[in-house]
Amino acid sequence: MTHRVGVVPGDGIGPEVVAEALRCVEAAGVALDVVTHDLGAGRYLRCGEVLPDEVLADLRACDAILLGAVGSPDVPAGVLERGLLLRLRFELDLYVNLRPFQGAPNRHNGGVDLVVVRENTEGPYVGEGGSLRRGTPQEVATQGSVNTRYGVERCVHFAFDLARRRARRHLTLVHKTNVLTYAGDLWRRCVEELAPGWPDVQVAYDHVDAACIHLVERPERYDVIVTDNLFGDILTDLAGAVSGGIGRAASANLNPDRTGPSLFEPVHGSAPDIAGTGRADPRAAIASAVLMLEFLGEEAAAERIRAALAACEDVTGTTAEIGSRIAATVAAKV
Numbered sequence: 001m002t003h004r005v006g007v008v009p010g011d012g013i014g015p016e017v018v019a020e021a022l023r024c025v026e027a028a029g030v031a032l033d034v035v036t037h038d039l040g041a042g043r044y045l046r047c048g049e050v051l052p053d054e055v056l057a058d059l060r061a062c063d064a065i066l067l068g069a070v071g072s073p074d075v076p077a078g079v080l081e082r083g084l085l086l087r088l089r090f091e092l093d094l095y096v097n098l099r100p101f102q103g104a105p106n107r108h109n110g111g112v113d114l115v116v117v118r119e120n121t122e123g124p125y126v127g128e129g130g131s132l133r134r135g136t137p138q139e140v141a142t143q144g145s146v147n148t149r150y151g152v153e154r155c156v157h158f159a160f161d162l163a164r165r166r167a168r169r170h171l172t173l174v175h176k177t178n179v180l181t182y183a184g185d186l187w188r189r190c191v192e193e194l195a196p197g198w199p200d201v202q203v204a205y206d207h208v209d210a211a212c213i214h215l216v217e218r219p220e221r222y223d224v225i226v227t228d229n230l231f232g233d234i235l236t237d238l239a240g241a242v243s244g245g246i247g248r249a250a251s252a253n254l255n256p257d258r259t260g261p262s263l264f265e266p267v268h269g270s271a272p273d274i275a276g277t278g279r280a281d282p283r284a285a286i287a288s289a290v291l292m293l294e295f296l297g298e299e300a301a302a303e304r305i306r307a308a309l310a311a312c313e314d315v316t317g318t319t320a321e322i323g324s325r326i327a328a329t330v331a332a333k334v
């Protein structure tokens with residue numbers, strides 16, 4: 001079966017790491033009909049376009065989307081984040097941001113094996129708010145957090161289902177219910193009300209500040225974390241650092257209802273300072289491709305690449321050398 005995949009290499013190291021991810025998918029024997037789109041800082045700086053409607057329509061028709069990275073110091077903050085990344089999440093209803101983390105034990109902890117389920121289309125990222133008397137001593141800025149029962153419940157439902165499929169069957173809600181007494185209360189009540197549907201899943205709660213401490217000192221405490229958009233954004237960067245570096249962290253922006261494609265991307269950003277030097281680690285992009293293959297129903301190929309990533313954990317070299325070694329390991333298992 002051939003899968004139509006929209007590929008957005010993007011900026012900085014994005015094209016370099018995406019190339020290695022596609023190399024590994026090919027080595028696993030999966031046929032892709034790749035449709036490449038020029039989106040990101042480069043396009044914006046050339047012609048002022050962020051995400052034209054016709055490109056969005058083409059991406060919507062794909063089976064999945066693989067994105068490298070977007071961003072440049074030459075583009076004002078918020079232009080690409082809101083106009084491209086967030087618009088794709090909202091338009092395609094990518095309401096679950098899934099980020100798995102694994103890492104070996106070190107002197108600070110007993111190892112990392114957890115998944116963060118981050119609500120991906122609500123919270124402060126909706127953009128509710130504004131400013132008044134901007135640039136004056138009397139300036140006022142407001143930024144609201146949008147939380148709906150519909151949005152929270154479907155995210156929590158996904159997290160419970162995921163926890164049930166994992167060995168530990170443990171779910172932790174992370175929020176700040178003692179201060180955010182409206183949004184936090186909605187999240188807490190949704191978890192409590194849905195929990196009886198998964199009696200085999202143990203449920204816990206941590207304030208987000210306590211979770212930051214535990215992720216560093218005792219990450220083995222966590223199995224599946226479910227949390228809101230902003231807290232999830234922060235916690236996953238910390239989890240990436242604890243589990244071996246943000247440069248190896250993968251993510252999936254999922255539409256679990258499959259009313260459109262899901263989007264897969266490494267979370268390390270465009271890293272313009274090392275673009276073109278061959279120093280970018282492609283493992284996060286390759287791991288994101290693994291998540292994509294699982295979404296597409298190519299579980300056997302996904303498992304071969306995952307095994308190759310584990311076998312090549314200590315491989316060093318340039319971006320292309322690391323990717324080539326992983327791809328060769330995958331091909332040897334086909």
